[in-house]
Structure formats: C-alpha cells, structure tokens
Amino acid sequence: MRSSKHLAAALWRLCSMLLVLGLGFPTMADAQNVRMSVFPKRLSWDIPVNTPEMQSVLITNESKVSDINITDIAASPDVFSIAGPTDPSTECPAAPFTLPAGANCLVSVVFDPTTTGKVSGLLTFTDDASNEPQVKLIGNGF
Numbered sequence: 566m567r568s569s570k571h572l573a574a575a576l577w578r579l580c581s582m583l584l585v586l587g588l589g590f591p592t593m594a595d596a597q598n599v600r601m602s603v604f605p606k607r608l609s610w611d612i613p614v615n616t617p618e619m620q621s622v623l624i625t626n627e628s629k630v631s632d633i634n635i636t637d638i639a640a641s642p643d644v645f646s647i648a649g650p651t652d653p654s655t656e657c658p659a660a661p662f663t664l665p666a667g668a669n670c671l672v673s674v675v676f677d678p679t680t681t682g683k684v685s686g687l688l689t690f691t692d693d694a695s696n697e698p699q700v701k702l703i704g705n706g707f
Contacts, residue, residue, distance in 0.1 A: 600627040601664070601694040608688075609703040610676040617677035619648050622688060622700050624657065625669035633664045637691035640674050645686045645702050648673035660691075678706025 602625045612618050626633045637660050640647055650656035650673075657670035664670065674688055688700035 599631045599633055599694050600696045601633055601692060601698055602627055603698040603700050607701040608674060611705045614678050614681055614706045617675050619673050619675045621671040621673045623669055623671055626664045626666055628666045630666050632666055633692050633694050635664060635690060635692040636661045638672055640688050640702065641686050644676060644678055644684050644704060646675045648675050674702065676704040678704060681706050
C-alpha cells in the first residue's frame with residue numbers, strides 16, 4: 566500500500582513540474598490533432614521552354630507528440646514533378662516515409678515547360694495528418 570502512495574505522489578510531482586515548466590503533457594486530443602504545415606503555400610516560375618527549374622517547399626509536423634506517415638507526394642499536371650532527394654540532411658526521403666513529431670524537411674518541385682504558356686497545378690500530400698495542406702503551383706513557359 567505504501568509504494569502505491571509514493572508512486573502517486575511522485576507522479577503528481579512530475580505532472581506539476583511539467584506544467585510549471587510550460588511543457589504540459591500529451592493528451593488524446595494532441596495525438597488526434599496532428600497537423601502538417603507547408604511553406605510557402607505557392608510556388609511560381611517564369612522560365613524559358615525546355616529549361617527545367619527546381620524550387621523547394623518546407624513541410625513541418627506541427628505536433629509535439631505524434632509522427633505523420635506520408636504515403637505519397639504528388640505534383641500535377643505532368644509539367645510539374647517531384648525531384649528525388651539529393652541532401653538527406655534537409656530533404657524529405659522518397660515517399661512513403663514518417664515525419665517525426667516537430668520535424669521538418671524539404672520537398673523539391675521541378676517545373677519543366679515544353680510549350681509556351683501558363684500552367685497551374687497542385688502539390689498534394691497523402692498522409693495521416695488531420696489537415697490537408699496543398700501548395701499551389703503556377704508556371705509560365707516562354
């Protein structure tokens with residue numbers, strides 16, 4: 566009986582310390598509200614035809630406690646594509662992958678116009694986050 570009282574007291578002190586330090590502790594709501602953010606929310610190009618150019622988007626797991634499982638990253642239409650990672654220290658691996666709580670990485674998008682004119686598209690993510698971030702893609706080939 567005495568050990569359960571000591572355990573309860575120790576647990577109470579730990580929870581109190583976490584709250585005093587502003588750290589809190591994870592709740593079921595935290596685990597269910599896993600959000601992914603993207604920056605910027607729009608990429609635009611104005612480049613000569615047949616001259617591919619790459620730009621990057623930073624994706625961030627806003628959760629402090631839960632990972633995000635990303636099963637696919639897609640750019641459409643076909644004049645936009647996802648570039649493979651060249652720097653594993655900053656770039657996201659090829660999908661599928663797990664983005665740990667609080668982590669971020671870069672997704673590189675290539676615009677490769679084969680004809681002149683403006684094209685609009687989207688960068689989309691298939692994942693288990695509670696939100697559905699997208700990046701608007703706007704390209705102009707001249």
